[in-house]
Amino acid sequence: MTFGSATDPAHAHRGPARVPATSPASMDTAAGMDTAAGMDTAAGMARSDTAIWTRGLSKRYGARRAVDHLDLQVPRGALSGFVGPNGAGKSTTLRMLLGLIRPSAGHGHVLGEPITEPDRYLHRVGAMIEGPTFHPGLSGRRNLDQLAILRGIGGWQRARRARRVEEVLEQVGLGKRADDRFSSYSLGMKQRLGIAAALLPDPCLLILDEPTNGLDPAGIREIRALLGQLAGAGMTVFVSSHLLTEVEQICDHLVMINNGRMLFQGHVTDLLAAEDPRILMIPEHDADARRLAGLLDDEGLRVEIDLCSGPPDASATRGRRPVVTAHAPEGLAAHLNRLAMRAGITLRSLRTQRPNLEETFLRVTGEIDGDLVRSAQAAQAPDGSVPPPAGAGLDPAHSRGGAT
Amino acid sequence: MITAFRAEWVPLLRPRFLLGTLGAVVACAVLGTVLTFFSVGHQDFDGDPVTAAALSRPDGLIQGVEAVSILLGVVALSVVAASLAGDHSHGTLRNQLVAQPHRARLLAGKLLALATFVVVVVAAATIVSVGLSFLLAPTRGVSTAGWSGWAGLAELGTGFVNLCLGSLGYAAIGALAAILLRGPAAAIAVALAYALPVEMLISRIYHPARSWLPVQLMQEIATGGAAYAMPYADALLRGVLYAGVMVLLALVIFRRRDMTA
Numbered sequence: 001m002t003f004g005s006a007t008d009p010a011h012a013h014r015g016p017a018r019v020p021a022t023s024p025a026s027m028d029t030a031a032g033m034d035t036a037a038g039m040d041t042a043a044g045m046a047r048s049d050t051a052i053w054t055r056g057l058s059k060r061y062g063a064r065r066a067v068d069h070l071d072l073q074v075p076r077g078a079l080s081g082f083v084g085p086n087g088a089g090k091s092t093t094l095r096m097l098l099g100l101i102r103p104s105a106g107h108g109h110v111l112g113e114p115i116t117e118p119d120r121y122l123h124r125v126g127a128m129i130e131g132p133t134f135h136p137g138l139s140g141r142r143n144l145d146q147l148a149i150l151r152g153i154g155g156w157q158r159a160r161r162a163r164r165v166e167e168v169l170e171q172v173g174l175g176k177r178a179d180d181r182f183s184s185y186s187l188g189m190k191q192r193l194g195i196a197a198a199l200l201p202d203p204c205l206l207i208l209d210e211p212t213n214g215l216d217p218a219g220i221r222e223i224r225a226l227l228g229q230l231a232g233a234g235m236t237v238f239v240s241s242h243l244l245t246e247v248e249q250i251c252d253h254l255v256m257i258n259n260g261r262m263l264f265q266g267h268v269t270d271l272l273a274a275e276d277p278r279i280l281m282i283p284e285h286d287a288d289a290r291r292l293a294g295l296l297d298d299e300g301l302r303v304e305i306d307l308c309s310g311p312p313d314a315s316a317t318r319g320r321r322p323v324v325t326a327h328a329p330e331g332l333a334a335h336l337n338r339l340a341m342r343a344g345i346t347l348r349s350l351r352t353q354r355p356n357l358e359e360t361f362l363r364v365t366g367e368i369d370g371d372l373v374r375s376a377q378a379a380q381a382p383d384g385s386v387p388p389p390a391g392a393g394l395d396p397a398h399s400r401g402g403a404t
Numbered sequence: 405m406i407t408a409f410r411a412e413w414v415p416l417l418r419p420r421f422l423l424g425t426l427g428a429v430v431a432c433a434v435l436g437t438v439l440t441f442f443s444v445g446h447q448d449f450d451g452d453p454v455t456a457a458a459l460s461r462p463d464g465l466i467q468g469v470e471a472v473s474i475l476l477g478v479v480a481l482s483v484v485a486a487s488l489a490g491d492h493s494h495g496t497l498r499n500q501l502v503a504q505p506h507r508a509r510l511l512a513g514k515l516l517a518l519a520t521f522v523v524v525v526v527a528a529a530t531i532v533s534v535g536l537s538f539l540l541a542p543t544r545g546v547s548t549a550g551w552s553g554w555a556g557l558a559e560l561g562t563g564f565v566n567l568c569l570g571s572l573g574y575a576a577i578g579a580l581a582a583i584l585l586r587g588p589a590a591a592i593a594v595a596l597a598y599a600l601p602v603e604m605l606i607s608r609i610y611h612p613a614r615s616w617l618p619v620q621l622m623q624e625i626a627t628g629g630a631a632y633a634m635p636y637a638d639a640l641l642r643g644v645l646y647a648g649v650m651v652l653l654a655l656v657i658f659r660r661r662d663m664t665a
């Protein structure tokens with residue numbers, strides 16, 4: 001992986017401390033490895049311990065594979081994030097889980113019931129798929145009322161139903177505007193109503209498709225708190241989002257897909273642990289950069305020099321400086337500083353860069369450094385099913401979703 | 405199904421929609437009744453003379469609203485098509501399907517609610533027309549003596565049932581169009597285009613087709629078999645068969661289809 005645009009390949013020293021990177025081929029095998037033995041043990045554990053469990057779940061639209069052999073395993077009681085670029089197949093997957101569309105292949109269980117029989121489990125599931133959709137001519141309250149009647153909440157007792165509707169309206173902070181027509185709501189208010197509708201049945205499993213879309217920062221924080229609170233109370237929450245910082249902050253479990261295929265599933269920390277932390281150093285004198293790199297290489301670290309593009313904060317004021325990047329944990333920063341000082345190299349800047357979900361996501365889904373990889377793969381796979389890029393930094397175990 | 409039935413009444417009872425629909429049918433009823441009574445001494449659409457004596461018969465009371473049975477049918481078709489297709493286009497259907505995943509029950513409940521709504525609408529039109537008939541009768545020399553009493557009530561009852569059946573037949577066409585086309589504008593436009601110009605043309609060009617075309621049959625039922633020579637019982641049987649097949653088709657499609665709305 002390069003950092004910046006013009007890494008000098010001659011100086012990209014690679015030490016022993018390398019995170020295992022998988023080739024597209026090995027990644028494919030891992031994702032699609034449904035050997036009978038592996039599946040049976042997984043299945044035995046899965047149906048009781050997981051809220052969502054699928055094997056080979058696929059959906060084709062003509063020649064396009066919207067979802068391609070997805071083996072989901074979302075543990076019960078987890079706050080699980082579902083991420084992937086636009087068109088990755090998230091909404092399609094969620095629709096299949098809710099019985100709205102039929103899978104082209106594969107099977108799955110939600111709350112222990114087969115997805116072919118949605119009426120067996122949907123009374124315990126609350127969901128909002130692809131944005132809030134309500135009757136524009138009815139108030140928020142009446143819209144919820146309709147869904148509450150449909151779910152049989154409160155039976156024939158209007159007061160009990162009204163109480164539940166009021167509760168969820170308060171929960172999402174829509175109490176004051178509940179009697180306005182849905183068409184008069186702002187985007188954020190519509191979104192809140194969608195979440196309220198999902199909460200209506202007091203579900204065991206909450207499935208939300210981009211619930212924070214259109215919310216203001218305070219709203220996002222409120223929803224984050226709400227989801228955390230719900231998961232804390234034992235509800236399983238499966239939430240798709242493009243706000244990766246949010247996902248990283250609130251989700252303990254993560255499913256990452258691209259082009260309908262699984263890239264990763266497991267604990268967020270496991271994903272980030274597979275990413276290496278880095279220490280970025282800028283020597284005071286540009287000429288010292290190569291000497292510093294050599295020094296670090298001798299320490300057995302993997303080092304890269306980016307000769308002309310410094311980090312954005314530095315380049316803003318001082319122009320472009322060579323940056324020496326050592327793949328090393330934060331704890332080594334002081335040691336590296338001492339090392340440089342002993343060799344007579346003064347550092348003008350030293351900062352650590354912890355792996356974060358956003359960067360990992362962009363790299364894994366091929367949005368960074370991915371152009372070459374993507375065009376090469378497009379040639380390989382004419383059906384559009386692009387395997388994850390090489391060097392994704394994920395080891396095969398992670399992509400099989402065992403870590404729950 | 406009962407929950408789906410009750411839930412469907414929530415959007416049907418929103419004031420704007422309810423008042424709009426009732427306003428439309430009441431206007432139709434007023435138009436039909438006024439024109440019927442004003443045509444005393446003239447000829448009707450089919451060229452038959454309209455006389456005060458004919459209107460004084462027990463079935464005279466229902467003539468006013470029967471005259472606009474097509475309009476009632478059009479309203480029924482539009483209301484059903486707009487409601488069902490609106491669920492698709494607003495995306496509310498996917499919320500409803502998560503709340504009630506049993507698709508056949510959901511649609512059956514909706515159809516039942518819509519059918520009840522159509523009956524209510526026809527009842528409103530009939531009541532207005534009956535009231536207006538009593539008001540207008542003396543001005544055109546029509547005797548109301550035959551309207552009251554058992555014979556009059558019986559004619560009123562059968563007339564009302566026939567109007568309901570005919571309108572429900574139109575509604576079935578609207579339902580099928582909505583399920584097939586999934587957009588209110590498209591569903592209403594296509595269903596109306598078929599029901600009015602297409603069938604009318606076919607039956608004009610080839611007369612016997614009248615006894616087999618669904619909308620012609622619905623019309624025949626609505627007017628109690630008055631429009632042309634065909635036994636009412638036959639029309640009723642065929643009409644019910646058509647409506648049944650259309651509803652069944654809608655149910656089958658609705659059950660099987662991917663909900664991508």
Ligand SMILES: Nc1ncnc2c1ncn2[C@@H]1O[C@H](COP(=O)(O)OP(=O)(O)OP(=O)(O)O)[C@@H](O)[C@H]1O
Pocket residue numbers: 061064065066067084085086087088089090091092093664
């Ligand atoms: N009804 C449909 N007909 C044809 N193709 C479809 C249909 N629905 C989805 N697709 C295709 O399936 C793929 C996945 O779509 P999906 O909506 O699941 O993506 P997503 O991950 O939810 O994206 P986003 O983040 O933009 O919401 C896309 O390529 C889309 O074009």
Ligand SMILES: [Mg+2]
Pocket residue numbers: 090091092130209
């Ligand atoms: Mg989506």
